[in-house]
Amino acid sequence: MSSESSTNFSSPGGLVESPLRLAAADMLPQSSGPIPSPHFPLPTVMRSETEASFSDEPFSIPVADRVKRLPPYLFGKINKLKHKKRQDGIDVIDLGMGNPTDPPEQFIIDKMIEALSDARNHRYSVSNGVENLRREVAKRYDRKYGVKLNAASEVIACIGSKEGFSHMCLALMGPGDTAIVPAPTFPIHSYSVMLASGNVIALDVRNPNEFLSNISYTCEHLFPKPKLVIVNFPHNPSGTCIEQDFYVDLVALAKKYGFLVISDFALATPGAIDIGVELTTMSKGYSMAGWRIGYCCGNAEMVRALGTIKGYYDYGIFQAIQISAIVAMRHGDESIDRLCEEYQRRRDVLVDGLTRQGWEIEAPKAGMFVWAKVPEPWAEMGSINFALKLLNEAGVAVSPGRGFGEEGEGYLRLAIVENAQRLRQAVREIGRCLKPESAVA
Numbered sequence: 001m002s003s004e005s006s007t008n009f010s011s012p013g014g015l016v017e018s019p020l021r022l023a024a025a026d027m028l029p030q031s032s033g034p035i036p037s038p039h040f041p042l043p044t045v046m047r048s049e050t051e052a053s054f055s056d057e058p059f060s061i062p063v064a065d066r067v068k069r070l071p072p073y074l075f076g077k078i079n080k081l082k083h084k085k086r087q088d089g090i091d092v093i094d095l096g097m098g099n100p101t102d103p104p105e106q107f108i109i110d111k112m113i114e115a116l117s118d119a120r121n122h123r124y125s126v127s128n129g130v131e132n133l134r135r136e137v138a139k140r141y142d143r144k145y146g147v148k149l150n151a152a153s154e155v156i157a158c159i160g161s162k163e164g165f166s167h168m169c170l171a172l173m174g175p176g177d178t179a180i181v182p183a184p185t186f187p188i189h190s191y192s193v194m195l196a197s198g199n200v201i202a203l204d205v206r207n208p209n210e211f212l213s214n215i216s217y218t219c220e221h222l223f224p225k226p227k228l229v230i231v232n233f234p235h236n237p238s239g240t241c242i243e244q245d246f247y248v249d250l251v252a253l254a255k256k257y258g259f260l261v262i263s264d265f266a267l268a269t270p271g272a273i274d275i276g277v278e279l280t281t282m283s284k285g286y287s288m289a290g291w292r293i294g295y296c297c298g299n300a301e302m303v304r305a306l307g308t309i310k311g312y313y314d315y316g317i318f319q320a321i322q323i324s325a326i327v328a329m330r331h332g333d334e335s336i337d338r339l340c341e342e343y344q345r346r347r348d349v350l351v352d353g354l355t356r357q358g359w360e361i362e363a364p365k366a367g368m369f370v371w372a373k374v375p376e377p378w379a380e381m382g383s384i385n386f387a388l389k390l391l392n393e394a395g396v397a398v399s400p401g402r403g404f405g406e407e408g409e410g411y412l413r414l415a416i417v418e419n420a421q422r423l424r425q426a427v428r429e430i431g432r433c434l435k436p437e438s439a440v441a
């Protein structure tokens with residue numbers, strides 16, 4: 001606080017008044033006579049800022065119901081232990097989060113350094129993303145998928161796809177609205193609906209055809225019908241993939257039952273513009289997770305609704321990042337291909353290695369996560385305790401399936417974000433943990 005604002009003044013009554021008291025007096029009608037009584041009660045004895053508050057009771061903060069509705073954070077215990085181990089100087093191989101350890105390509109970093117030196121980039125940007133970025137996204141859709149997008153109305157930049165996704169839910173959902181989300185569930189897919197005061201119906205996604213027929217069944221029997229269906233393939237966390245037909249069927253259902261679709265892609269595929277939008281992250285394909293940039297494309301009305309929310313909430317992504325993202329998209333196709341090969345190599349090291357250790361795991365066809373059933377001798381422990389065991393005994397952090405909802409129980413999610421050598425080390429350490437004598441009796 002400045003010295004000016006903390007100055008106390010004497011009032012006509014001789015009491016020491018705070019600037020707040022003066023502000024209240026300022027609101028009263030001006031007259032030359034004595035100050036009339038205010039129309040709202042003021043404390044009879046004014047207190048200085050250094051005095052204690054009126055009650056010794058701890059002050060309780062009445063948080064909004066939408067915060068109270070959120071379930072406990074199930075990764076908390078693992079994260080705490082991981083943090084403690086690191087503080088104690090213990091090396092943890094972290095396969096917990098889809099947070100790439102690789103840096104972005106050097107040409108992206110060089111562009112960022114150049115953009116940082118331009119004074120114009122340090123001002124507020126625009127909340128829906130600079131025009132050149134939106135144009136570059138449209139070009140990428142055309143080049144890769146043959147999808148034509150209007151960069152002005154059908155593309156918007158996001159502070160990571162998670163931000164775009166959650167604000168899109170806020171723009172579409174409200175009390176009484178229902179969204180269908182895939183189960184097991186990437187947490188933000190249901191929490192952002194809940195934060196927007198909507199209801200969630202979680203449908204098992206691991207058999208995509210059954211998922212579709214359960215969407216139809218829900219639409220036939222629920223009133224009011226679901227307003228939104230959220231999909232995400234390759235699915236995080238289960239790794240489920242689909243054929244292109246899936247989208248044809250989904251779009252037909254959306255038109256029949258009148259629901260909207262948000263497709264959340266960790267790696268891009270085309271969207272269906274009449275009924276939905278698609279979110280794409282630059283965190284994985286370009287290893288730019290900490291830069292917080294992604295984009296949302298598709299239905300102009302939905303993009304506009306997201307733009308309205310963002311216009312109130314943010315001033316746009318740091319412009320130097322947007323400029324670097326343009327260059328990444330323009331020149332990054334080959335490096336994405338190389339990265340995909342690298343992830344495939346890592347997947348094989350992890351899956352083949354663990355299979356050799358006696359833990360049979362299905363290799364995912366795409367994506368950066370391995371979804372592994374807790375091996376039989378330890379199945380009774382549950383996924384949280386088995387994940388804690390791996391962290392304690394093998395120094396390997398993984399995500400327990402329970403953190404992705406009830407349908408995730410009995411599984412673990414392993415993110416292949418560490419390099420092949422580290423993954424080999426993880427396989428050896430986990431192998432030691434899987435010796436029969438370490439099973440629960």
Ligand SMILES: Cc1ncc(COP(=O)(O)O)c(C=O)c1O
Nearest residue numbers: 098160161162236266281283294
């Ligand atoms: C399906 C999905 N959506 C969103 C995200 C987060 O992306 P971003 O870093 O762009 O917010 C992830 C990260 O793992 C993801 O798997």
